[in-house]
Amino acid sequence: MFDQLLHGFSIALSTQNILLVFVAVFLGTIIGMLPGIGPINAIAILFPIVLQFELSAPSALIFFAGIFYGSQYGNSISSILLNVPGTSSAAVTCIDGHPLAKQGRAGPALAMSAVASFSGGVLSIFLLIFFAPILSRLAIDFGPAEYFVLMVCAFTALTSFSHGSFIKALFSAILGLAIATVGIDELSFGGMRRFTFGVEELGDGIDFIVVVIGVFAIGELFLYLSDMTADSVQKIAPLNRVLLTFRELKESAAGILRSCVTGFLVGVLPGAGATIASFLAYSTEKKMAGPDSKFGKGDLRGVAAPESANNSSAVGSFIPLLVLGVPGSETTAVMLAALITLGVTPGPTMLTEQPDMFWGVAASMFIGNLVLIVLNLPLVKLLAKILLVPRWVLMPLIAVLSIVGVYVLNGSEFDLILMLVFGVIGFIMRKTGFPLAPLILGLVLGGLIEVNFRRALTYSYGEYSTFFESPISIALWVITLLSLVAPVFFNSLKKGRSQG
Amino acid sequence: MNLVNDRKYALGMLVLSVVYCVSAWSLDTDFDPVNEKFYPFVLSVLMILLSIGLFIWPSPQSTVWPNWKNLQKIGLTFSAILVYSLVLHKIGFIISASLLMAICMWVFEASRKWILPTSVIVAIVFYVIFDRLLGLNLPSGLLSFV
Numbered sequence: 001m002f003d004q005l006l007h008g009f010s011i012a013l014s015t016q017n018i019l020l021v022f023v024a025v026f027l028g029t030i031i032g033m034l035p036g037i038g039p040i041n042a043i044a045i046l047f048p049i050v051l052q053f054e055l056s057a058p059s060a061l062i063f064f065a066g067i068f069y070g071s072q073y074g075n076s077i078s079s080i081l082l083n084v085p086g087t088s089s090a091a092v093t094c095i096d097g098h099p100l101a102k103q104g105r106a107g108p109a110l111a112m113s114a115v116a117s118f119s120g121g122v123l124s125i126f127l128l129i130f131f132a133p134i135l136s137r138l139a140i141d142f143g144p145a146e147y148f149v150l151m152v153c154a155f156t157a158l159t160s161f162s163h164g165s166f167i168k169a170l171f172s173a174i175l176g177l178a179i180a181t182v183g184i185d186e187l188s189f190g191g192m193r194r195f196t197f198g199v200e201e202l203g204d205g206i207d208f209i210v211v212v213i214g215v216f217a218i219g220e221l222f223l224y225l226s227d228m229t230a231d232s233v234q235k236i237a238p239l240n241r242v243l244l245t246f247r248e249l250k251e252s253a254a255g256i257l258r259s260c261v262t263g264f265l266v267g268v269l270p271g272a273g274a275t276i277a278s279f280l281a282y283s284t285e286k287k288m289a290g291p292d293s294k295f296g297k298g299d300l301r302g303v304a305a306p307e308s309a310n311n312s313s314a315v316g317s318f319i320p321l322l323v324l325g326v327p328g329s330e331t332t333a334v335m336l337a338a339l340i341t342l343g344v345t346p347g348p349t350m351l352t353e354q355p356d357m358f359w360g361v362a363a364s365m366f367i368g369n370l371v372l373i374v375l376n377l378p379l380v381k382l383l384a385k386i387l388l389v390p391r392w393v394l395m396p397l398i399a400v401l402s403i404v405g406v407y408v409l410n411g412s413e414f415d416l417i418l419m420l421v422f423g424v425i426g427f428i429m430r431k432t433g434f435p436l437a438p439l440i441l442g443l444v445l446g447g448l449i450e451v452n453f454r455r456a457l458t459y460s461y462g463e464y465s466t467f468f469e470s471p472i473s474i475a476l477w478v479i480t481l482l483s484l485v486a487p488v489f490f491n492s493l494k495k496g497r498s499q500g
Numbered sequence: 501m502n503l504v505n506d507r508k509y510a511l512g513m514l515v516l517s518v519v520y521c522v523s524a525w526s527l528d529t530d531f532d533p534v535n536e537k538f539y540p541f542v543l544s545v546l547m548i549l550l551s552i553g554l555f556i557w558p559s560p561q562s563t564v565w566p567n568w569k570n571l572q573k574i575g576l577t578f579s580a581i582l583v584y585s586l587v588l589h590k591i592g593f594i595i596s597a598s599l600l601m602a603i604c605m606w607v608f609e610a611s612r613k614w615i616l617p618t619s620v621i622v623a624i625v626f627y628v629i630f631d632r633l634l635g636l637n638l639p640s641g642l643l644s645f646v
Binding site (some may be wrong): 048049050137163164167168170171174175177178181187188192194195197218219222225226227228346390391392393395396397399400401403404408411413416417423424425431432433443450452454457458462464 | 505506509513516520523524527529532533534535540543545546547548550551553554557558561563564565566570571573574577578582583584585586588589593597599601602604605607608609610611614618619622623626630634635636637638
């Protein structure tokens with residue numbers, strides 16, 4: 001393992017990749033900080049540029065990963081200073097972070113957030129390089145049938161762990177799968193056109209970038225407009241010295257460790273992700289602190305826990321992506337789609353067949369976190385100035401960036417109109433309570449699911465028993481069933497507790 | 501608690517699912533699991549079942565739709581992007597992006613004096629970064645002499 005990590009560093013330390021990590025974590029911090037642009041938008045908009053530079057798959061992933069975990073550092077800056085989370089995973093950080101800023105302690109809060117993010121981030125990389133190879137040994141005997149069952153399993157887990165109605169989440173996922181069937185079918189002889197409704201441009205299928213930018217960036221724009229009120233002027237809390245005392249560090253250390261482990265485990269689970277991780281870590285620490293603590297009124301431990309958890313969960317979410325080839329969140333789904341475009345065949349053999357990618361990314365994460373702690377401790381005062389950019393510049397800028405990103409992909413006006421259509425779909429889905437993550441996952445995995453389903457049935461001459469034959473498939477079906485039952489069980493447990 | 505909302509959405513889902521189902525069924529090939537017809541058909545059946553499921557078991561949730569003023573703003577932004585998409589090739593990136601930026605800024609209630617300079621500068625800066633520095637082709641349109 002040590003040799004492989006060294007090999008990873010030899011990749012991550014190439015001039016190009018060091019530069020990429022620098023740019024990525026810097027962009028990530030800013031993107032995380034500004035409410036309205038999540039890492040998923042950033043990755044989708046920057047993808048055409050990555051294509052233009054002809055980056056190798058490991059370099060592209062190093063770049064995207066940097067944006068993702070970098071955004072988990074920056075998102076607390078606006079939580080603390082503005083009481084507006086930069087991304088949803090920093091929503092909990094507002095609870096204690098903003099009261100601290102109001103008490104004139106924005107400096108210590110930001111310092112704690114940076115230290116907790118760094119500790120959570122770095123510790124979870126150790127967990128990643130320890131557990132990934134162990135898990136990948138289980139994944140060698142995967143054929144089309146097992147891979148199909150694995151994806152079904154990921155979907156069920158994602159939909160049952162996602163917030164809100166299970167039926168809506170599942171519908172959203174299958175809608176994603178259905179969108180993926182639009183275009184020329186590559187498996188059939190001669191390539192049959194499906195669901196193009198006579199539109200010539202739909203023959204090549206619907207590009208995931210168009211959907212992601214439409215649903216997220218444009219949808220977000222409409223959503224912001226729909227809730228816009230006259231008094232949306234924001235006040236930034238004053239920022240003093242960004243320092244922590246030794247005592248404050250000592251008090252939070254245990255919580256940071258616990259939250260890191262929680263965050264990592266939640267990150268590995270499909271569907272859960274950084275937002276749930278930070279909520280879980282915060283409520284655990286609040287309970288452990290007891291009723292006499294200042295939690296909720298400005299406790300540094302309440303900043304440390306969610307920040308450690310959301311960073312480690314971002315790292316943990318690379319386990320399903322890199323070990324099994326099945327992403328568990330919308331951001332890693334977009335990364336997978338990008339890798340597929342760059343010619344990587346995803347699947348459970350990715351780690352063994354493409355060790356450069358896993359070890360290169362893991363090593364680059366160490367470098368990225370070092371850069372991030374420098375950006376977020378001594379330079380945070382400078383960075384916080386970016387929050388002064390008013391909304392009336394920021395939101396239009398996102399609109400123009402989105403249309404440039406979509407246009408340069410294929411140079412097609414049709415893609416822009418399609419993006420707009422998906423913007424409306426994304427807006428309506430958010431308003432009516434359909435989660436977007438299953439839709440993106442369905443769209444990205446749709447092609448693979450269909451190919452593996454049909455291939456498995458071709459190998460077995462149409463016998464469905466092929467999906468239940470191997471022990472791996474059976475184990476995966478059991479996990480699928482458990483993940484279906486688990487939320488029902490937890491809900492009744494919760495109800496019982498609140499009644500009792 | 502408003503249970504009617506989800507029922508309306510369920511009907512919308514059903515219409516979408518049936519359209520998908522019919523177009524899957526009308527694909528001109530054998531109904532064989534390994535063919536390109538079977539898989540989308542299965543998806544559409546699942547979608548129909550889920551629509552019916554949501555109609556029977558709606559979840560309690562209320563939707564707050566935008567008020568008239570904000571709806572107009574959304575409509576204006578939508579139209580601005582649509583017009584941009586249609587005229588981009590003819591009049592070029594710099595002019596159409598300035599216009600889009602200006603309309604968006606107006607919608608987001610920027611103060612008047614900032615709108616014109618900001619939108620022109622943004623369009624030019626984007627053109628220089630993407631077209632000239634990164635080599636991604638943006639249409640120059642009417643300004644192709646530059």
